[in-house]
Amino acid sequence: MSKPRKSVARQTRRDDRARMRNDSKLIASADRSIPAQPTPARREPVKPLTHGQKRYDAGFKSSDIIFGIGPAGTGKTWFAIQRAAEALKAGLIKKIYVTRPAIEVGEGMGFLPGELSEKFAPYLIPLNEAFEEALGAGFYQYCLKVGIIEPIPLAFIRGRTLKDAWVIFDEAQNATKAEFKVFLTRIGENAKFVINGDMSQIDEKIGYKSGLQDAVDRVGNHSQVSVVTFTRGEVVRSGLCQDMVEAYERT
Incomplete structure (x- = not known):
């Protein structure tokens, strides 16, 4: 290659590098100009929207x-998380535990990467939005990091005493009678256990009778136990959600 051609090639490469640097600066500047928008915490206490939520709220008290x-779609778990967050922010409790049966849909939990909390995290994705609304995204992540909010698989509750806390047990229709016995006998001082489930959504893969109805039959009449039944007419998620519920409840 002749000297003039080499000079042109070198200049072209210099120009390309200069454009890349300028583009990088523009991108970085644009990123800085768009402020982060973390989810803010709810400031006002939630209010019950339906008759079922009013009875549910009375049960909490x-x-x-x-x-x-x-x-x-009736707001069972969402409402419980809001009230648990309010108790945490008021200093009435020290922790919030969340648990659910780890029913495997695909690969088992043991095949997922990471520590136990990381393995269990996908099971709690439906709860993240409610917690972020109640506490703000930043404080929620802090609570997870330091263990103020602790996700714990139902199978790992055995031997623990859960106290000074709200414990939210989600998807309880997929727990066995034996699992309910272990769970209900973990309750300690200043603890509130909230157990949510939908009898129409028992996972077909569990292969056993749900322990939720058995637990209600055994302890539902205790003076410190409330049983609140929501109807499909109280679905608050959306009108379409209510239509879907009704479609799958038809015999």
């Missing part, structure tokens, strides 16, 4: 164990 039974 009067009982240590509360069963919320009914179809998807």
